[in-house]
Amino acid sequence: MREFSNNTNARLPVLFLLDASSSMNGIVRGGNQHILRQEYSDGINWNIVTGDNLVTRMDELNTGLQRFVSDILADPLAKLAADVAVITFARTVATVKEFGPIRESDTVLKISTSQENETLLGEAVELALAELDSRKRTYRKHGVEYYQPWLVVMTDGVPTSARHRELEGRLKELTAARKLSVFVFGIGRADLSELSCISPGRPPMQINDQMFPELFAWLSRSVRMVSMSVPGDGVSLTPLPEDVWQV
Template sequence: MPVGQPEFINNPEPRCPVILLLDNSGSMSGQPIQQLNQGLFAFKESVEQDALASLRVEVAIISFGPVKLVQDFVTIAQFVPERLEVEGVTPMGEAIEYALDLLEDRKETYKNNGILYYRPWIFLITDGAPTDSWQNAAQRVRNAEANRKICFFAVGVQGADISILSQISPSERPPLLLNGLDFKSMFVWLSQSVKQVSHSQAGTTQMVSLPPLGWGQVSS
């Protein structure tokens, strides 16, 4: 029997993986990137208040502008939000495909260590339009959603191309438009949602009931 990795020997709880796909292109400069950074700290603080979720929720961060793995998967206790700086353009297609590949690698690691896991979440936040090809990424998202392999959420900040986000997002979960720059409320909602998931039965593909959206709206 193979020897497990220390992180799973010390904490054999099922894992609830969450990838934050964060746009840090030039248009996010000023208040948007500042509020986004503050939101990440609110997310960590909120999840940490739940002892079970602290053991089960794992977060990874991928920024795009250019695509960069800011934080590989860690549980909330090990998660120290890195302050994002703005740079570059918006290679959203590449970022989404990178996230999907990272997720597949992590799921393989879980399986190799005998760790159960919840349906992973990918949470995309952007204020612009892709500056690269995104159609293949959209197809991969749709396929993964159809097979209940991921839960994909897209959030548009003012200036985001909602039309393209609608083509990437699954039809049953259209993109949401953030109210102003209320990143903090959004991240608190995200933390409450994944805490609920982490208290449910691991291995199921069913979605739990999520808290009401007070921070955004479906764009008509």
């Protein structure tokens, strides 16, 4: 494959698994807001509102994702190391970006909110693990070194199936063997007790849904730190900025 012949640097596979269920249309800010009605979605009752200049969680997430892309492109070493895939999930799963380097064309990368009001988190994580395994086989086939893979999960609401609980043991084994690093970020009213099943090694983190750019900037800095190391070495990432946490 051309991407491996042109760049023989060690790769850091990063798979973003992003909630695209209808609850990601939740409003984080805007003027003159008025509640029209309530709707039940993803296990939670939501207020349906109208107003001026409304900004949704998905709008903020997209701003953060574009920040990540710009930061990686601006760093020569991180650009060579980062091997990024983006997958969204609701009731169904969709691949937005297949594994590969960040390119200039990715500056317009954007996630759309699904009309589906289910959050099949476990099924999505299971697919993500299969994609990461496949990518590692590709590295080995082409003789490319790689760092411990990252699975970055961002979700709001409550999982609408129990499959994520069944994956707890497998995820613990992978992280204990240093074959996977999992970062789980709860958005809004996400149920952290449920998310803990897929977050071995570190607790899931409740994130301020107006601080996605800062969160993605931290992720891009962390990619840079890993890219400066040798595969197999442990890397201590800097703590998240305090204002990223949900207050």
